[in-house]
Amino acid sequence: xxxxxxxxxxxxxxxxxxxxxxxxxxxxxxxxxxxxxxxxxxxxxxxxxxxxxxxxxxxxxxxxxxxxxxxxxxxxxxxxxxxxxxxxxxxxxxxxxxxxxxxxxxxxxxxxxxxxxxxxxxxxxxxxxxxxxxxxxxxxxxxxxxxxxxxxxxxxxxxxxxxxxxxxxxxxxxxxxxxxxxxxxxxxxxxxxxxxxxxxxxxxxxxxxxxxxxxxxxxxxxxxxxxxxxxxxxxxxxxxxxxxxxxxxxxxxxxxxxxxxxxxxxxxxxxxxxxxxxxxxxxxxxxxxxxxxxxxxxxxxxxxxxxxxxxxxxxx
Ligand code: OGA
Ligand code: NI
Numbered sequence: 001x002x003x004x005x006x007x008x009x010x011x012x013x014x015x016x017x018x019x020x021x022x023x024x025x026x027x028x029x030x031x032x033x034x035x036x037x038x039x040x041x042x043x044x045x046x047x048x049x050x051x052x053x054x055x056x057x058x059x060x061x062x063x064x065x066x067x068x069x070x071x072x073x074x075x076x077x078x079x080x081x082x083x084x085x086x087x088x089x090x091x092x093x094x095x096x097x098x099x100x101x102x103x104x105x106x107x108x109x110x111x112x113x114x115x116x117x118x119x120x121x122x123x124x125x126x127x128x129x130x131x132x133x134x135x136x137x138x139x140x141x142x143x144x145x146x147x148x149x150x151x152x153x154x155x156x157x158x159x160x161x162x163x164x165x166x167x168x169x170x171x172x173x174x175x176x177x178x179x180x181x182x183x184x185x186x187x188x189x190x191x192x193x194x195x196x197x198x199x200x201x202x203x204x205x206x207x208x209x210x211x212x213x214x215x216x217x218x219x220x221x222x223x224x225x226x227x228x229x230x231x232x233x234x235x236x237x238x239x240x241x242x243x244x245x246x247x248x249x250x251x252x253x254x255x256x257x258x259x260x261x262x263x264x265x266x267x268x269x270x271x272x273x274x275x276x277x278x279x280x281x282x283x284x285x286x287x288x289x290x291x292x293x294x295x296x297x298x299x300x301x302x303x304x305x306x307x308x309x310x311x312x313x314x315x316x
Contacts, residue, residue: 004101004113004128006200006279007094014204018124025207026273031232031241037064039245043071045172057169058176058265061253065268066233068248069169074161076247082158083226087281088148089130090198096147100130108132109143115212126274127199127210134159134192134285155194162222162249162285163192169251170220170287177261177301188260189219191288198281199230202274210272210280217316218254218286225250228280234269256289256316259308262297289313 002008019025038060045053060067089097100111103118109132114124133140137156145151170184177183199210210230225231225244232239233252242250258267274280289295296310 003118004094004111005126006090006128006198009200009202012203014202014207015124018126018208020123020208020212024209024212026209026232026239026271027206029205029273029275031239036235036240037066037068037233037242037250039068039070039248041071042069042073042168045168050172050175054172054176057172061173061265063266064233064235065266066242066250066252066270068242068245068250069165070245070248072165072249073168074158074165074249078154078158078161079224079247081154082283083224083281085148085151085154086130086196086198086283087279089145089151089196090128090279090281092147097145100145108140109145125211126202126208127197127272129195129197131193131195134194135163135190159192159194159285163287165249166220166222166285166287169222173257173265177264177298179298179300183298184219184257187290187293188256189287190290190293193218193286193288195284195286196281197272197284198279199272199274200279201276203276205274205276208274210274213269213271215267215269216252216254216284216286217256218288219256220254220287221252222285222287223250223252224283224285226281228275228278230272230275230280231282232271232273234271239271254286256295256313259295260298260301262301263307264301 040056097111102110105116111130113128115121141152171181174181174183227244229244231242253265253267255267257265291314293313294310295313297306297308
């Protein structure tokens with residue numbers, strides 16, 4: 001618990017153990033804030049523009065692995081309320097969170113810091129993290145934080161809405177790939193994990209990272225990044241910033257969707273930089289295949305030879 005960045009970082013210089021080697025540290029923090037990652041208006045998907053929206057999604061998934069969605073149907077009030085509750089969680093006195101702190105990745109609801117394995121990693125990451133599964137809700141919710149008092153109620157509604165949105169996007173993706181619209185709707189999207197990141201203000205953002213470059217190992221991610229920038233996506237040999245758009249979700253293709261689409265969609269590397277002014281809180285909603293799902297390139301998308309062999313998701 002004393003390892004949480006938010007516990008000790010106030011008025012302290014950046015410890016040596018948080019300094020990335022020159023080749024992976026962000027260095028110059030001025031990156032082109034992109035107008036390049038496409039912003040897609042989902043309200044247009046239900047009318048005569050549907051095919052156009054489907055094409056926009058496919059193109060963004062191929063070129064960037066990322067896009068943002070607006071007018072997506074998750075009520076603004078619910079997005080604000082959940083972001084408030086996530087921030088309140090990290091602002092609570094540590095006594096109220098201590099029971100959730102764990103260094104065991106198997107824990108069902110876990111407050112931790114840095115990456116998955118603090119003990120084994122060489123360099124620590126400038127973030128604290130709260131993570132828990134959300135499906136099936138009845139089983140999961142009893143493990144969620146009891147404080148803030150409204151956490152369970154607000155977050156349950158939020159995750160139900162986020163799942164609905166995720167399935168809607170997956171339907172559009174299926175249409176774009178020429179698959180039946182429910183293709184991803186069953187086992188391939190059965191599990192859900194909510195991962196809430198908290199990045200306190202950092203004394204030297206040029207030397208460290210909130211999350212080092214990675215691809216998401218799931219099917220699809222819906223990220224609510226609030227109003228503070230920090231997310232960067234690797235594109236055409238450079239890092240580009242993903243501009244925070246109020247009330248938008250950042251959507252990105254996970255490894256499993258890249259595999260199933262036989263590389264028609266790309267799971268792209270991204271990272272999080274910190275800043276010295278304000279804390280940043282983001283919530284990633286991961287849509288994940290069930291453990292026993294067979295993951296393999298969809299036959300109709302294989303022209304020549306498949307790029308991947310079939311495997312059971314739990315072996316990934
Ligand atoms: C993640 C992630 C981005 C962010 O949690 O996998 O990439 O902006 N988060 O916090
Ligand atoms: Ni990620």
